[in-house]
Amino acid sequence: MIETDRLTRCYGPLTAVDALTLRAEPGQVLGLLGPNGAGKSTAMRMIAGFLAPTSGTARVCGHDVRKEPLAAKRALGYLPEGAPSYGEMTIREFLVFMMRVRGLDRDIAFRRFDEVVMRLELEDVLEQTIGTLSKGLRRRVGLAQAILHDPPVLMLDEPTDGLDPNQKHSVRMLIDAMARERTILISTHLLEEVHALCNRVAIIANGKLLADATPAELEARSRYHGAVSFSAAGSGVSREMLARIPSVASVEVDPLDGRVTVFPRHGQPILEEVQALLRTQNLEVSEIQLEQGRLDEVFRQITTQPRGAQS
Amino acid sequence: MSGVTAIMRRELWSYFVTPVAYVFMVIFLVMAGVLTFYTGDFYDRGLADLQPFFDMHPWLxxxxxxxxxxxxxxxxxxxxxxxxxxxxxxxxSQAVLGKFLAAWAFIGICLVxxxxxxxxxxxxxxxxNGVILAGYVGSWLxxxxxxxxxxxxxxxxxSQIIxxxxxxxxxxxxxxxxxxQVLDFFQDAVPPRVIGALGQLSIARHANAIARGVLDLRDLVYFFATIVAWLAASVVVLDLKRTR
Structure with missing residues (x-):
């Protein structure tokens, strides 16, 4: 479990993280989402014990990072931003060093080592020097290091940054597989990642928590939530008729591909009515879709609203 | 404690996988020899001791x-x-200690x-040979x-250069x-007790005392106090940097 309690960090006059209160339970993958410079990494660094909070505190599995830093660190696996590691070491040497520092029992250590190496597909590159590795491989070494001691809490700062689509997929599978009994906190600025991984999202900007909800709840805030879009030949004719349906708020036509989007009034269901209308008009609909809402739009809306205004 | 030894091992190992250790050793050994024989008049003194050798160590x-x-x-x-x-x-403090011990062990290897x-x-x-052993201990301290x-x-x-x-x-x-020369310079400016204290702060004075073969408790205390004080300062600096 990760809890932060009015966690605050100032750099001189700048408040990087401002009274952030979060809570993530076992089984949850909480995504910290925010524009660059929002304070995601700073918050994580405080939870990891690298930075001291200016005020407030954080707890990892109940261990206060200020009062019991070592117990908190023992329960935590952490992938820092950019996955730093010792460039002159080989992957094997690096992982062995990490196990030694963590004081893992020898038998457990060997078993975990093999397991982690297999999971992250590092078998063939174990003897390579980390300094010569590609960005993606280094990221995987960083992940290996973070899960080596089988921690109940995992904190990953931009875990898929710099990976190709295949590697992204395998890292997401890995996180997904580990999520069941663990608490996982990831930071990202990729919205697709939120969809693929997180069952809760905390949006922060300027160090403040602006939204804390499930991805579906966030999508529901979108203008597109419940909207119906379709492509049809000669759809221009039906535009006015669609707009006359009482539960429809507005109709937009994409000037490029002619795709029509029908927006509902106050989130009322409109799919059936739109479909019925299209049938009566005998329009040849090539494809029709009920929109879930667009996270990128919600993200923009939340993070660019004027300072002080809370969602 | 496993943390200290793991960090110490990694540091010591890192000296030897990069050229640092070898460059250092070669320069140290060559310079120690050259300075002893040429600048230190090893032969001309006609004495069978390693005084000129140890005299060069502070400058190395x-x-x-x-x-x-x-x-x-x-x-x-x-x-x-x-x-x-x-x-x-x-x-x-464990991390500071581990890294310190690694560097100290490395210098120890060079001395050996x-x-x-x-x-x-x-x-x-x-x-x-007792005096020589004391000289080595003093140099290592x-x-x-x-x-x-x-x-x-x-x-x-x-910045490493800084x-x-x-x-x-x-x-x-x-x-x-x-x-x-330095103590004379301050002679008139500060009271004699301060001059005495200033002299006691000198690394060379304590090292020379040990190098003469006298393992005085005061000299040992001086070195351990110096080491502990500076390491403690390192811990404080690292901790301060976490907060700002």
Whole structure:
């Protein structure tokens, strides 16, 4: 479990993280989402014990990072931003060093080592020097290091940054597989990642928590939530008729591909009515879709609203 | 404790996979030999001891120890691995101690490798080997003090060059402050007790005392106090940097 309690960090006059209160339970993958410079990494660094909070505190599995830093660190696996590691070491040497520092029992250590190496597909590159590795491989070494001691809490700062689509997929599978009994906190600025991984999202900007909800709840805030879009030949004719349906708020036509989007009034269901209308008009609909809402739009809306205004 | 030994092993190992260790050793051994035989008048003195050899050590350490210690923390900070290190369940003091012990052990290895000069002097004459052993102990303790100073300077900056220069400057001051010229200079300005205290701060004075074969408790206390004080300062600096 990760809890932060009015966690605050100032750099001189700048408040990087401002009274952030979060809570993530076992089984949850909480995504910290925010524009660059929002304070995601700073918050994580405080939870990891690298930075001291200016005020407030954080707890990892109940261990206060200020009062019991070592117990908190023992329960935590952490992938820092950019996955730093010792460039002159080989992957094997690096992982062995990490196990030694963590004081893992020898038998457990060997078993975990093999397991982690297999999971992250590092078998063939174990003897390579980390300094010569590609960005993606280094990221995987960083992940290996973070899960080596089988921690109940995992904190990953931009875990898929710099990976190709295949590697992204395998890292997401890995996180997904580990999520069941663990608490996982990831930071990202990729919205697709939120969809693929997180069952809760905390949006922060300027160090403040602006939204804390499930991805579906966030999508529901979108203008597109419940909207119906379709492509049809000669759809221009039906535009006015669609707009006359009482539960429809507005109709937009994409000037490029002619795709029509029908927006509902106050989130009322409109799919059936739109479909019925299209049938009566005998329009040849090539494809029709009920929109879930667009996270990128919600993200923009939340993070660019004027300072002080809370969602 | 596993944290301290793991960090110490990694550091010591890292000296030997990079050229640092070998360059250092070669320069140290060559310079120690050259300075002893040419500047130190090893033969002309006609005495079977290693006094001129040990007399050169402070000046060798002055240049070489900062080169070893400058990277210990500065590089860790610059490359971002500090964040990784501090997310591990080791306290700051354990990490500082581990890195310090690694550098100290490394200088110890270098000192052991100067054994040919010990063989030489035993071949040429009949020296007091107890005095020589004390000389080695004194030299190693002095190296420890220099390393502790270098550690502290390296924690204060992310630039290795700044760490090098600061370390060399502080060590130089500590070497100089026991020299009669310096003490004479302050003679009129400060009370005699301060002069005495200033002289007691000198690294060279305590190292020379041990090198003469006298393992005085005061000298040992001086070196251990110096090492502990500078390492404690390193811990404080690292902890301060977490908060700002």
């Amino acid at each position: 350490y002055l240049v070489l120890v900062p080169a070893v210690t400058m990277s210990t923390w500065a590089e860790e900070r610059a490359s971002g691995t500090l964040e990784l290190l501090f997310s591990l369940p080791v306290s700051i 490798l100067t054994f040919p000069i010990w063989i030489t002097v035993n071949y040429l004459g009949d020296p007091d 002095m190296a420890g003090a220099f390393i502790a100073i270098g550690t502290c300077m390296s924690t204060a900056t992310r 760490a090098f220069i600061l370390t060399a400057a502080v060590c130089f001051l500590l070497l100089l402050c026991g020299q009669p």
